[in-house]
Amino acid sequence: MFFLKENCIHNCIIIGSGPSGYSAAIYAARYGLNPILFSGPNPGGQLTYTNDIENYLGFPESIDGISFMDNCKKQALRFNTKILNKTINKVILSNDIGGTHRVFFGKSQDYLDSIGIIIATGSSSSFLGIKKEKELVGLGISFCATCDGFFHKEKDVAVVGGGDSALEETLYLSKICKKVYLLVRKNYLKASKILQKKVFEKKNVEINFSSIVTEIIGNDFLEGIKIFEKKNKTIRTVLLSGLFVAIGHIPNTDIFKNQINLDNKGYIIVKKGSTITNKPGVFAAGDVMDINYRQAITSASTGCMAAIDLDKYLSSL
Ligand SMILES: Cc1cc2nc3c(=O)[nH]c(=O)nc-3n(C[C@H](O)[C@H](O)[C@H](O)COP(=O)(O)OP(=O)(O)OC[C@H]3O[C@@H](n4cnc5c(N)ncnc54)[C@H](O)[C@@H]3O)c2cc1C
Structure with missing residues (x-):
């Protein structure tokens, strides 16, 4: 068994290597908790899909996502975080205060035990599922207007x-x-009435109901899209600088189902103003517990909170 020694119970296992995971690791390491971080299926997390991060504090000239996450990793290593390039495939979380949690990984079901767990598995954006979509993420295709909207100042975009x-x-x-072209698959909007009213009032928004994006135009970067209009069964081409896909996010919580309290959308429920879950010693940070903000800086902040919450918990035992 990997790492398994009799009575070897760790203080802090972090699941995920996005901003929340690394931030938790840096704080936990500096508290002397000897964190072990599992980097999972997407080392570095969602930011590795972006070319320019312009809104993270402390980077006046912007930074690309891969370099940023590489810096986070180096910083965590500097404080002796143990990083394992493995994905957790099962967890057994204790209900007891001071109880031991077990995380499983690898084909042979290796496992590690820990009193403290920080879940930082993030979320995944839902894709449209059409050709070139994945290749052009960060090159005109985006899942976050707050992050990338600025690149399309004074230009035409679609949501x-x-x-x-x-x-x-x-x-x-x-x-x-x-x-802004708003492309809606159905012939109505699901959004709240108050938001609908605000959008209807915008003079530069064109709402297209029963419209489906069928093709992405552009090879090295997005140049436009083809839209199938169900009503009149026609296809039209629209030239665009940016395409924002906002058809939902899926929190990466499959392995935690029946182990921890999730809300009806699958996000981990935490005690207000903290990262505390319903399981003693288990904390959640980043997009996996945050349906509202989903930013690198908020994820890093809650990673920090999770390490502080875990340290307090361990000290109280
Ligand atoms: C294209 C794009 C551009 C963006 N641009 C910006 C930007 O400019 N500014 C900004 O503030 N935000 C931006 N965001 C949002 C930002 O990336 C996220 O808010 C942030 O990455 C969330 O961090 P996180 O640590 O919670 O999770 P993530 O970054 O999603 O990381 C999750 C981690 O968990 C790991 N994991 C998942 N399942 C398991 C498992 N079973 N076992 C082990 N590990 C697991 C994954 O491998 C990954 O490392 C962007 C997002 C996207 C998609």
């Missing part, structure tokens, strides 16, 4: 989706961009 997030993205972009 796909009809829920609250899509309308919020639309409103944000309408303040920066020349024109």
Whole structure:
């Protein structure tokens, strides 16, 4: 068994290597908790998909996502975080105060035991599932208007989706961009009435119901899209600088189902103003517990909170 020694119970296992995981690792290491971090299927997390991070504090000239996450990793290593390039595939979480939690990984079901666990598994954006979409993420295709809207100042963009997030993205972009096409698959909007009213009032937003993006135009970067309009069964081409896909996020919590309290969308429920979950010694940080903000800086902040919450918990035992 990997790392398994009799009575070898760790203080801190961190699941995930995005901003929240590394931030938790740096704080936990500096508290002397000897964290072990599992980097999972996507080392570095979602930021590795982006070319320019312009809104993270302390980087006046912006930084690309891979370099940023590489810096986070180096900083965590500097404080002796043990990083394992493995994915956790099962957890057994104790209900007892001071109880031991077990995480499993690898084909042979190796496992580690720890009194403290920090879950930082993030979320995944839902894709449209069309050709070139994945290749052009960060090259005109985006899942975050707050992150990338600025690159399309005074240009034409489209948002796909009809829920609250899509309308919020639309409103944000309408303040920066020349024109925003809102492309809604259904013939109605799911979003709240108040958001709908705000969007309807925007003069530079064109709402297209029953519209499906069928093709992405552009090879090295996004140049436009083809839209199938169900009503009149026609396809039209729209030239765009940016395409914002806002059809939902899926928190990466499959392995925690039936182990920890999740909300109806699958996000981990934490005690307000903290990272405390319903399981003693288990804390959640970043996008996996945050349906609202989903930013690198908020993820890093809650990673820090999780390490502080864990240290307090261990000290109280
Ligand atoms: C294209 C794009 C551009 C963005 N640009 C910006 C930006 O400019 N500014 C900004 O503030 N935000 C931006 N964001 C949002 C930002 O990336 C996220 O808010 C942030 O990465 C969330 O951090 P996290 O640590 O919670 O999770 P993530 O970054 O999602 O990391 C999750 C980690 O968990 C690991 N993991 C998952 N399952 C397991 C498992 N079973 N076992 C072990 N590990 C596991 C993954 O491998 C990954 O390392 C962008 C997002 C995207 C998609």
